[in-house]
Amino acid sequence: MSQVLYEERSRNPLARTAELTEDRLRRGGRTTPLDELNLGAMAEAYLRGHWLGGGGAERPLASLVPGPGIVPVTRVTGTTAPLKVRRTADFARALGELAVRRCGGADQVAALAARARAEDVPLWIARRYAPGPPGRSPSPWTGAWSAWTSGARALPRCACGPPTASAATRRFRAVAWS
Structure with missing residues (x-):
């Protein structure tokens, strides 16, 4: 079993809680493997102090509230899925750090960003x-x-x-x- 990076708990068995581990993202009964997420684009925005939203829109990490809210998660296809979580800032931090780690570190993320600039195609757009x-x-x-x-x-x-x-x-x- 992989390490849990973010987890929500509830005494209600029907509650739709979120969980982020080293290999998957689970919200309620739905599980998404991390291979289906655009970790490179999310890691690049995270390292710049922003969070990637729909259509390539970014907002500062400081604007994410520590309480409940919605965090957009970008898929490999370039689409964005809103994810309701109870601790928005904690989830974004955990997913951002995981994305940087899974991409090979800050140097590899910088190389991905440089390649995207050379191709003149934003990282969040499907390749x-x-x-x-x-x-x-x-x-x-x-x-x-x-x-x-x-x-x-x-x-x-x-x-x-x-x-x-x-x-x-x-x-x-x-x-x-x-």
Whole structure:
């Protein structure tokens, strides 16, 4: 069992408590592996004294209240999920420190940030390659992996449409996205 970094307790068995360990994030009955979170982007913002929110918005760590509130958690896909916790500042600190550790330290996070600046793409935006399962291929229409999978494959470049789209629609989308 991995070490618990943040935990909420309640005498109510139906309470939706949050727990952060070295390998997963749990809120209520839902568990999210840390591999599904964009730890690099969160670590970079944390080291600058900010917390990463939706759409790349950042707010200072000092503005996080010590009491109950919502902490945005950024996924590998670039989306953000709001997470209700009882000790907002403690949770953000624990997740930020874990993100820095899992990325290889402050030097590695700085290297990731430098690479993102060189590519002119913010760290919070999903990259071309993301985890996907070995032995499976992406969808032939979008080039994307199903939302429930993880392993290393390409993310979508353009949406060419499902097989029910007409030939004219597929041609239009191919021209519009190229």
